[in-house]
Every structure is written in structure tokens, then in C-alpha cells.
Amino acid sequence: MAVMAGGPALASADPNASAFPAVRTPAGKRNFTSKAVEEAIARVQKTVKDPELAWLFENCFPNTLDTTVQYAEDGGKPNTFVITGDIDAMWLRDSTAQVWPYLPMTKQDEPLRKLIAGVIRRQAQCIILDPYANAFYPDPKKEGEWKKDVTAMKPGLHERKWELDSLCYPIRLSYHYWKTTGDTSPFDAEWAKAMQLALKTCREQQRKTNRGPYTFGRETSWSTDTVPGNGYGNPTRPVGLIHSVFRPSDDATVFPFLVPSNWFAVVSFRQLATMIETLHPAVPIAADCRALADEVEKALKQYAIYNHPKYGNMYAMEVDGYGNRLLQDDANVPNLLAMPYLGACTASDPIYKNTRKFVLSADNPYFFNGKAAQGIGSPHTLVENIWPMSLIMRALTSTDDQEILAQLRMLKKTHAGTGFMHESFNQDDPSKFTRKWFAWANTLFGELILKVASERPHLLAKEL
Numbered sequence: 226m227a228v229m230a231g232g233p234a235l236a237s238a239d240p241n242a243s244a245f246p247a248v249r250t251p252a253g254k255r256n257f258t259s260k261a262v263e264e265a266i267a268r269v270q271k272t273v274k275d276p277e278l279a280w281l282f283e284n285c286f287p288n289t290l291d292t293t294v295q296y297a298e299d300g301g302k303p304n305t306f307v308i309t310g311d312i313d314a315m316w317l318r319d320s321t322a323q324v325w326p327y328l329p330m331t332k333q334d335e336p337l338r339k340l341i342a343g344v345i346r347r348q349a350q351c352i353i354l355d356p357y358a359n360a361f362y363p364d365p366k367k368e369g370e371w372k373k374d375v376t377a378m379k380p381g382l383h384e385r386k387w388e389l390d391s392l393c394y395p396i397r398l399s400y401h402y403w404k405t406t407g408d409t410s411p412f413d414a415e416w417a418k419a420m421q422l423a424l425k426t427c428r429e430q431q432r433k434t435n436r437g438p439y440t441f442g443r444e445t446s447w448s449t450d451t452v453p454g455n456g457y458g459n460p461t462r463p464v465g466l467i468h469s470v471f472r473p474s475d476d477a478t479v480f481p482f483l484v485p486s487n488w489f490a491v492v493s494f495r496q497l498a499t500m501i502e503t504l505h506p507a508v509p510i511a512a513d514c515r516a517l518a519d520e521v522e523k524a525l526k527q528y529a530i531y532n533h534p535k536y537g538n539m540y541a542m543e544v545d546g547y548g549n550r551l552l553q554d555d556a557n558v559p560n561l562l563a564m565p566y567l568g569a570c571t572a573s574d575p576i577y578k579n580t581r582k583f584v585l586s587a588d589n590p591y592f593f594n595g596k597a598a599q600g601i602g603s604p605h606t607l608v609e610n611i612w613p614m615s616l617i618m619r620a621l622t623s624t625d626d627q628e629i630l631a632q633l634r635m636l637k638k639t640h641a642g643t644g645f646m647h648e649s650f651n652q653d654d655p656s657k658f659t660r661k662w663f664a665w666a667n668t669l670f671g672e673l674i675l676k677v678a679s680e681r682p683h684l685l686a687k688e689l
Contacts, residue, residue, distance in 0.1 A: 286671025305343030462546030595652025
């Protein structure tokens with residue numbers, strides 16, 4: 226396990242000690258060091274005039290590289306395993322999101338480029354092992370704590386929760402790596418096989434003629450950790466949408482058509498079609514990728530939009546094709562708030578704007594407003610816990626200076642003195658938080674600061 230990072234900073238007995246102690250993993254103990262990332266840290270710190278915000282950026286942005294990546298070469302080819310932080314397993318979603326903000330720096334940093342190429346290669350291997358699984362171990366023979374789950378578990382799997390976004394995220398990373406670097410070396414026959422499996426799995430989970438091969442059950446007292454309907458989820462009408470039995474929070478869906486993940490699939494399969502046509506023209510799936518994307522988009526426009534009496538036309542988070550819908554949002558991405566971030570719509574899209582107003586209001590049952598902050602939480606962490614990720618995503622998708630500043634101020638005052646982002650914190654007391662080592666949230670915070678420094682540097686020109 227990598228060196229622990231992100232624990233509470235200890236108070237110093239020395240009254241002259243720095244208010245911002247060194248909490249980043251020491252240089253000699255870091256898993257990976259990128260010249261381009263270190264240069265970005267130095268450059269941005271000169272732009273950020275608030276010393277605490279600059280300190281947070283220095284700690285958070287490199288946290289994935291410092292503590293979670295395990296780079297190796299297999300047959301001379303890069304192969305990179307990425308743990309989430311305090312859980313020693315690799316999620317397809319998290320591993321993409323963790324390295325995503327480093328992509329623009331790969332053009333001037335060859336080792337960093339190889340590291341991310343290695344993530345793409347490892348993700349393909351994971352999908353081939355089981356396209357329905359969400360999280361994997363580095364040891365293909367390892368059996369973990371969930372080996373008795375009532376599903377087709379096998380060695381090498383940490384969890385086998387079917388989440389549609391688990392197949393979309395690797396496509397997102399592959400496509401943008403290709404567009405950024407021009408490098409085609411990760412996209413070999415093994416990668417093409419994984420992509421064919423991704424398409425096959427999503428077609429199966431449209432469940433047009435039968436319920437498909439996937440079921441899941443777990444012996445647990447947490448209702449969100451297992452699946453109703455004898456492991457298939459609650460009933461749906463086959464309308465062309467793709468089932469996602471679990472959300473990106475790893476919680477079971479109420480209605481299995483998870484709208485943000487289906488929009489993510491529309492974007493992803495169009496990207497995959499372009500890649501296949503260019504890189505693997507002999508693999509006959511590009512047309513079906515586009516056909517799937519078109520079919521899902523049409524169904525979303527027909528079944529996922531709800532005319533709210535207060536907000537007008539907006540997206541539900543989950544639907545079932547029968548007219549039932551779940552009106553809320555969850556802090557985990559993909560979610561309704563993050564749709565422009567994922568390329569599913571523009572921030573100015575009227576339906577998105579209505580949806581955003583709902584999501585960021587007291588009418589969303591998981592929007593919490595406390596003494597310390599206001600933001601979106603998740604059933605995963607129960608009530609009154611706000612996720613820093615939701616504050617970050619609100620700022621990343623905002624076009625309003627004051628809204629962005631408000632999120633930065635809340636992020637600054639809710640890290641509980643640790644210098645790192647957490648999974649969630651109590652709305653009234655940030656010292657009560659979950660997951661002290663959560664690399665996705667850390668790196669996403671770094672992405673936000675980079676974006677603001679590039680597009681709105683005036684917001685960082687004075688202390689918050």
C-alpha cells in the first residue's frame with residue numbers, strides 16, 4: 226500500500242510553526258513524479274494569492290501520482306494499476322478520473338504519457354476479465370471480502386457491481402488520450418476486444434428480449450448494497466435505455482435507467498465509433514456504436530425529461546420507462562450536475578439549466594445547507610453529509626464568478642485542517658468526515674484550480 230496521505234494535520238506546539246504544515250508525501254516516498262506536474266504546481270502557486278488555497282493545490286493535485294499509481298511494464302508495454310486511495314483496488318471509473326487532469330501535460334512529459342497509456346492498457350485487461358465488474362485487484366488470483374456475493378464472482382475482482390459508467394470512463398480516457406497525444410500504441414487488438422465487449426454488454430443491458438446474464442445479491446443490512454427483483458433490479462419497460470443496476474456511488478439504483486450514465490453512454494459510444502473507424506476499420510462495430518448512441522439519445526428525450534411544476538422541463542436522475550421517476554441528484558459523477566463536464570450538453574442548454582436549479586435547491590432531497598457549507602451529498606453517506614466533489618463540480622460547470630468563488634471558499638474551509646479533500650463532511654462540522662485518502666476528489670480539486678487559473682485568473686488574484 227502506498228504511503229498514507231490526507232490524515233488530519235497535527236497541531237504544532239511551536240507557535241511560530243507554519244500554519245500550513247508539510248502533509249504531502251515526501252519526495253523520496255512518492256509512487257511517481259512528473260516533471261510537468263511539478264512545473265504546473267510551481268506555476269499555479271504563483272498565480273494563487275491565497276496561501277491556504279495554494280497549499281491545498283500543492284497537496285491535492287499530485288495526490289494520485291504521489292500515492293496511488295503502480296507503474297510497471299508487461300512485455301515492454303506500459304501497464305499501470307491505480308488504487309482509489311484507502312481501498313486497495315482499481316475502479317474503472319476512479320482510475321480514469323484520477324489521471325484525467327494530467328492528460329494535457331502528456332505532450333511535454335513522456336513518462337507521464339506512458340503512465341496513462343498503461344492505465345488504458347490495464348483497463349482493457351480488466352474489461353476482458355469481466356465487463357460487468359466495477360473494481361479489480363492487482364493480483365488476478367486474489368479473492369476479496371465480497372467473494373461470496375451472489376453473482377458470477379471470480380478471482381481478481383474486488384466487486385462485481387454493474388455500473389454503466391464503468392465502461393464509459395475507459396472510452397473517455399482512450400478517446401481523449403488519442404486526441405491529445407496522437408499515440409495509438411495502447412489501442413491494440415486487446416483494446417479492440419475490450420471495446421467489443423463494452424458494446425456487447427451495453428446491448429445486453431438494454432434488455433430488449435430478455436433480462437440478460439447479470440444479477441447481483443449481497444447478504445447485508447444496507448439496502449443500497451444489494452439489488453431488488455431477485456438481483457435484476459426493479460422492473461423496467463424496454464424502451465432503448467441501458468440499465469445500470471448500480472450508481473457511480475456503488476449504491477443500487479431505484480429505477481435502473483440511470484439518466485446521467487445513459488447520457489454519458491451517448492457521448493462515449495460516438496467517441497468509440499470514431500476511434501474504431503480510424504484505428505480498427507476491420508472491426509465491424511462502429512456503425513452499431515453510433516446506432517446505440519442514437520437510440521439511447523432518442524429514448525432519453527422521450528422518457529427522461531419531466532415537466533416540473535416549479536422548474537419546467539428537467540431531467541430526472543432515474544426512470545423506468547413506465548413513467549416513474551426519481552427526482553434528486555447524487556454527488557458522484559456521472560450525475561445531473563456534471564452533464565456539461567462530460568460533454569453531454571452545454572452549460573447553456575435550457576433543460577440542463579432547469580435541472581441545475583432543481584439540483585442546487587432544497588427540492589433536491591440530497592442538497593444540504595448547514596453551518597459550514599451547502600452542497601450535494603449522496604445516499605452512500607446518508608443525510609447531512611456534503612461531498613467536496615459536488616462543490617468542485619458545481620464550480621467546474623459554472624459560468625458565474627461569484628458562484629465559483631463561493632465554492633472555492635467552502636472548499637478552503639471544509640478540509641478540516643488536513644490539506645486534502647475528503648469523500649464527504651458533515652454540513653455543520655467538517656471535522657466529521659469520511660475517507661481521509663480519496664485520490665479522485667483530490668485530483669479533481671487540482672483540475673478546478675488549473676481551470677480557474679487558466680480561464681478566470683482574476684478570481685485567484687487575491688485572498689478568498
